[in-house]
Amino acid sequence: MTLFIQQLFNGVALGGVYCLAAIGLTLVFGVLRIPNLAHGSLYMLGAYVTYFFLTTVGVPYVAAIGIAALVLFVLGVLLERLVFHPLRNSPHTHHMIAAIGAMFFFQAVAQAIWGADFRRMETPLSGSLHILGAEISAQRIVIIVTAIVVLSLLTWFIKRSIHGQTIEAIEQDRTGAALVGINPAMVSMLTLGLSALLVTIAAGLVSPINLLSPTMGDSLNLKVFAIIILGGLGSLPGAIVGSFALAIAETMTSTYISSAVGEAVAFVVLVGVLAIKPTGLFAKAVQR
Amino acid sequence: MLSLENMSVGYDATNVLHGVSITAQPGELTVILGANGSGKTTLFKTISGLLRTRSGTIEYNGQTIQRTRPNTIVKRGIAHCPEGRHLFGKMSVEKNLRLGTYPHRDRTRTEEILSEVLELFPILKEKSAQPAGSLSGGQQQMVAIGRALMSDPSLLILDEPSMGLAPLVVEQVLESIAQINRNGIGVLLSEQNAKASLAIAHRGYVLAEGRVVLADDAEKLLDNPQVQAAYLGL
Numbered sequence: 001m002t003l004f005i006q007q008l009f010n011g012v013a014l015g016g017v018y019c020l021a022a023i024g025l026t027l028v029f030g031v032l033r034i035p036n037l038a039h040g041s042l043y044m045l046g047a048y049v050t051y052f053f054l055t056t057v058g059v060p061y062v063a064a065i066g067i068a069a070l071v072l073f074v075l076g077v078l079l080e081r082l083v084f085h086p087l088r089n090s091p092h093t094h095h096m097i098a099a100i101g102a103m104f105f106f107q108a109v110a111q112a113i114w115g116a117d118f119r120r121m122e123t124p125l126s127g128s129l130h131i132l133g134a135e136i137s138a139q140r141i142v143i144i145v146t147a148i149v150v151l152s153l154l155t156w157f158i159k160r161s162i163h164g165q166t167i168e169a170i171e172q173d174r175t176g177a178a179l180v181g182i183n184p185a186m187v188s189m190l191t192l193g194l195s196a197l198l199v200t201i202a203a204g205l206v207s208p209i210n211l212l213s214p215t216m217g218d219s220l221n222l223k224v225f226a227i228i229i230l231g232g233l234g235s236l237p238g239a240i241v242g243s244f245a246l247a248i249a250e251t252m253t254s255t256y257i258s259s260a261v262g263e264a265v266a267f268v269v270l271v272g273v274l275a276i277k278p279t280g281l282f283a284k285a286v287q288r
Numbered sequence: 289m290l291s292l293e294n295m296s297v298g299y300d301a302t303n304v305l306h307g308v309s310i311t312a313q314p315g316e317l318t319v320i321l322g323a324n325g326s327g328k329t330t331l332f333k334t335i336s337g338l339l340r341t342r343s344g345t346i347e348y349n350g351q352t353i354q355r356t357r358p359n360t361i362v363k364r365g366i367a368h369c370p371e372g373r374h375l376f377g378k379m380s381v382e383k384n385l386r387l388g389t390y391p392h393r394d395r396t397r398t399e400e401i402l403s404e405v406l407e408l409f410p411i412l413k414e415k416s417a418q419p420a421g422s423l424s425g426g427q428q429q430m431v432a433i434g435r436a437l438m439s440d441p442s443l444l445i446l447d448e449p450s451m452g453l454a455p456l457v458v459e460q461v462l463e464s465i466a467q468i469n470r471n472g473i474g475v476l477l478s479e480q481n482a483k484a485s486l487a488i489a490h491r492g493y494v495l496a497e498g499r500v501v502l503a504d505d506a507e508k509l510l511d512n513p514q515v516q517a518a519y520l521g522l
Contacts, residue, residue, distance in 0.1 A: 162386075162387070162390065162393060165379075165383065165387060166387075166390070168376070168378075168379065169376050169379075169387055172376040172377060172378055172379065173374045173375065173376055173377070175338065175370060175374045176370075176373075176374030176375060176376060177376075178337075178338065178358040178359060179336060179338075179358060179362065179367075179368050179369075179370060179374065179436075180362065180387050180388050180390050180391070180435060180438075180439065181358075181359045181362035181363060181390045181391035181439060182359060182387075182390055183357070183359045
């Protein structure tokens, strides 16, 4: 039972990380109508930039994540403006090829600066909490709390603020949005910037637990795609539910069956969803 | 004043509008009559910047706007209520209306216009929390007109607002449009319903196969034998 509770907390913490990563991807899909295959490499860069500010520059952990998130926001905006925007009227395969190109580019840049070897980000938060007999590390508690706070702020931004509402407006009706004076190009940049910012927070939070490497984004990339397909492309609640469902399933199978099976869970779910309900649990994008 | 000068617009290899010239005086209600496929929707989409002209000019209050983006054109005071309405179907009626204020985002002005819109369409008060997509066709049309008004326009362009509505609702919608115009907002309206729309209009144009074939005061058009034959079934 203790093991179960322990793993449940680990699963929820992992879910928080997936959630921060998946929401950005699903927003980008909703607004730009493209699967951003470079999302995992933004996660990787986010982790390295956090590492740089924490270790090389020496700013405190939370500030390092904050600065890295802003740096990646700018990078996301530039990625939209320089890569996706010029391709906005071309066939969708062009976006995907460009995104894969961006992914290789980012990996090469990270490798050139930080090398191909694994790096460890020292855990600035030590200690742990005992809850119901299980030992929960402070890092995981920080992940869970941060995920809740960031998701609440994001929900407020999208549902309540007029700039956030433009994101949903574009998703629901592009022509209508243009006619009420919303500039789709601005919203596209905002959305990609926001997705890079969110995925960097995820990367900064999880890096002290995992190791850094230029290819660290690859498996996350596949998993968040599985999550947003499970949740329904473009759906925010779908991305949240999908993240936690997948993370808990992954942790539990790793614990009770084997870690190899745990890694495969995401793809078993993905194949299952595509076979049975390809529109996902919270279908949204299918009406078009 | 909106003036289109010798404007041609097309898709791919073919032109839909051929050298169209139309003027809409400030504060007046101008109606564009024409059958399906005569180019009314293309005309309106070009004015609001969704489509580009191939030749000719569009001027609004002395500024040329044929190369201006839709979001800037709304700021200049032209609000387009499009065919098919293009509402944000999953958002509440109130959010739809409030997003209409995006070009100015002036709080006091927003509340003023919102109360004017709700006075014009009282039914929207009851429905304000419902998703716009769940409303009836007539009510959705009211939301669309309301949303366009929220941008505080000097010219409202309405593309066939009566399309697909029950006759009684059509009458209601046209009456609201006449009211909007009486409140001082210029209206450019496209319609197939010639009699009802000419009755509330100052001037009218008849569009056929992408060309202006008739242009006159609304009353004169009502008496015009060509219009009577083509649109009034007399």
